[in-house]
Amino acid sequence: MLSHPLLFMIMLLAIGFIAKNNSLILAAAVLIILRLIGADEKIFAVLQTKGINWGVTIITIAVLAPIASGQIGFKELGEAIKSPYAWIALAAGMAVALIAKYGIQLLSTDPHITTALVIGTILAVAVFKGVAVGPLIGAGIAYMAMKIFDFIK
Template identity: 40%
Template structure:
C-alpha cells in the first residue's frame, strides 16, 4: 500500500512540476491541493471530491463564464445577432461539445482505466500548449466515438 501511495504522491509532484514549467496555475494548484489532502487529515475528504468534484468544478466554471454577462461587461446580443451564421455555428459547436462531454462522462464511468491516458494528454496540452483542464470530458467523448461506445 505504501508503494501505491508513494507513486501517487510522486505523480502529483510531477504534475506540480509540469504545471510550474508550463506556467499553468490550474494544474499546479490542483495537484498541490490533492497532494496536501492525500498527505494530511484531509484525506478523508478525497472520496467526496471524487464523487462531487466534477459537478462542483462545472458549477464554478459556469459561474465564471456567466459572470461577465451578469456584471454587464458583456452585453446580451440583439435578436438579429442570433440570425447570423457565426451565431448559428456557435450554438451548433456548443451543442456538439456538450454532447461530447456527456459521452465522455459515460465512457469514463464504463472504462475508468482510460482516464489515465486522457488525463496525461490533457495535462500535456495544458502544461505545454496553453490549454485549459476541461479537456478530459471532451477527450473522452471524442474517444468514445473512435471506440464506438455510446
C-alpha cells in the same frame, strides 16, 4: 512517506512550474497538501465523484456572469442571432455538450480510460498551454471514436 502517488503529484507540480501553468500548480499543490495532512482518504473520493459536476457548475457560473452583470442582454442576443458566427457557436456549444454527455458515461463505465485521458490532458496543459477541461470532452470524443471503430470492425 514518499509514496508513488505523492511522487507523481510532485512531478506534476514541477511540470506545472516549468510550463508556468497556474491551474496545474494549484491543483497539484492542493492534492499534495490534502495527502500530507491525511485528508486524502475522505476528500479524494468526494472529489472524484463530485468534482467534475462542481467544475462544470463553476464554468457555467463564469459563462453566465456577463448576463447577470448586464454586460450581455436581450439586445446582444438579438444582434447575435443575425450573425452566422453565432449560429456556428450555437451548433458547436450543442455538439460539445452532447459529446461531454458521452464522456461522463464512458468515464463511469470504463475507468481505465481515465488514466490515458488525464495524462493527455496534463500533457496538453503543460506543453501546449491548454485548458484542463479535456478529460470530459476527450472521453466523449473517445467514446464516439470507439463506437465508430466498433461499427467498422
